Amino acid sequence: MNNCSTANRGIFQATVCENKQISRRFYQLSLETSAVTFPNSKPGQFLELDLSSAALPLTKAIPVELADISQRKILLRRPFSFFNVATDGEKTTLDILYCVLGAGTLRMTTLSKGDSISVIGPLGNGFCVPQGKQTALLVAGGMGAPPLQHLAETLLRDYPGIRIIAFVGAKTKEELLFETELGRPATEKIERIIATDDGSAGYRGFITDCFTKWLKENPVTTDDTIIYSCGPEEMLAKVAQTAKEKNIDCQISMERLMACGIGLCQSCAVECRVEGEDQTVYKLCCKDGPVFDTKEVVFKL
Ligand SMILES: Cc1cc2nc3c(=O)[nH]c(=O)nc-3n(C[C@H](O)[C@H](O)[C@H](O)COP(=O)(O)OP(=O)(O)OC[C@H]3O[C@@H](n4cnc5c(N)ncnc54)[C@H](O)[C@@H]3O)c2cc1C
Numbered sequence: 001m002n003n004c005s006t007a008n009r010g011i012f013q014a015t016v017c018e019n020k021q022i023s024r025r026f027y028q029l030s031l032e033t034s035a036v037t038f039p040n041s042k043p044g045q046f047l048e049l050d051l052s053s054a055a056l057p058l059t060k061a062i063p064v065e066l067a068d069i070s071q072r073k074i075l076l077r078r079p080f081s082f083f084n085v086a087t088d089g090e091k092t093t094l095d096i097l098y099c100v101l102g103a104g105t106l107r108m109t110t111l112s113k114g115d116s117i118s119v120i121g122p123l124g125n126g127f128c129v130p131q132g133k134q135t136a137l138l139v140a141g142g143m144g145a146p147p148l149q150h151l152a153e154t155l156l157r158d159y160p161g162i163r164i165i166a167f168v169g170a171k172t173k174e175e176l177l178f179e180t181e182l183g184r185p186a187t188e189k190i191e192r193i194i195a196t197d198d199g200s201a202g203y204r205g206f207i208t209d210c211f212t213k214w215l216k217e218n219p220v221t222t223d224d225t226i227i228y229s230c231g232p233e234e235m236l237a238k239v240a241q242t243a244k245e246k247n248i249d250c251q252i253s254m255e256r257l258m259a260c261g262i263g264l265c266q267s268c269a270v271e272c273r274v275e276g277e278d279q280t281v282y283k284l285c286c287k288d289g290p291v292f293d294t295k296e297v298v299f300k301l
């Protein structure tokens with residue numbers, strides 16, 4: 001995991017193994033592809049799915065709030081993080097957790113076992129583990145949970161002694177993805193602190209408040225600790241501020257609207273500081289990210 005750059009991305013045909021609804025707006029899609037051609041991927045990397053030929057659900061199954069946009073044509077691929085990647089012999093299974101938000105993800109719900117879908121990936125740069133880290137603090141908000149779940153399981157596998165504490169926030173209990181998946185044995189080894197906006201699970205309020213409170217009450221050795229975070233940008237900015245105050249290394253996975261996903265269209269710019277200079281530059285979320293060191297990101301809030 002120390003090499004976090006992209007290698008050997010490509011276009012692959014994958015077969016749908018399962019597309020399971022896990023709560024009202026959330027689904028888990030499992031895709032199978034050839035382990036021979038699909039290269040190793042890292043937590044934090046993502047893939048782009050071609051949903052242009054997926055069917056719309058029946059009218060009665062389309063949520064009222066999405067009725068207007070449901071008819072839009074899907075011209076561009078849609079990006080999704082890996083939630084889990086498993087290789088068994090010649091097969092690789094790619095799991096994605098997705099939230100139904102618009103025309104693309106609505107169509108995604110109709111994919112069923114045996115369907116074939118075009119995938120580009122793995123894309124972008126994933127999370128890295130700098131030498132000597134013994135504690136990983138994971139801060140996830142809403143749909144930021146899937147890549148951090150993938151990271152947590154990879155850390156457990158590749159860094160057996162590492163202590164992992166996951167701070168997981170969502171609007172409601174229903175949207176707590178770390179909670180609903182996921183009875184995998186590895187997950188039991190992760191300490192978890194939960195917060196929901198409405199108090200339906202864990203603390204009532206923002207997970208960032210729990211996180212800063214926890215750090216006050218549990219001083220950590222800054223050199224051997226690292227923070228990883230994914231979620232809404234406002235949350236990432238707060239996590240970055242806390243990391244700066246405590247002088248702890250911090251990597252975040254950013255989201256931008258993406259068109260090409262491979263560094264060609266420039267639609268996914270992230271403003272970044274240049275070390276030792278006053279000026280800033282624009283990096284591309286799809287190619288230079290989506291994982292960035294918080295020291296370089298200029299948040300637009
Ligand atoms: C690197 C990366 C990883 C992602 N991983 C996941 C994941 O694991 N699971 C998941 O459910 N979603 C993930 N997303 C977001 C996902 O790509 C969008 O939700 C999806 O493209 C929406 O497509 P749509 O056609 O349904 O909605 P659209 O009609 O395209 O959009 C519906 C609404 O969602 C907003 N939106 C769309 N894309 C984004 C985005 N990237 N950031 C913020 N707002 C957006 C739009 O502005 C609009 O308001 C990821 C995005 C990126 C960039």
Ligand code: FES
Nearest residue numbers: 261263265266286
């Ligand atoms: S999405 Fe096209 S450059 Fe990033």
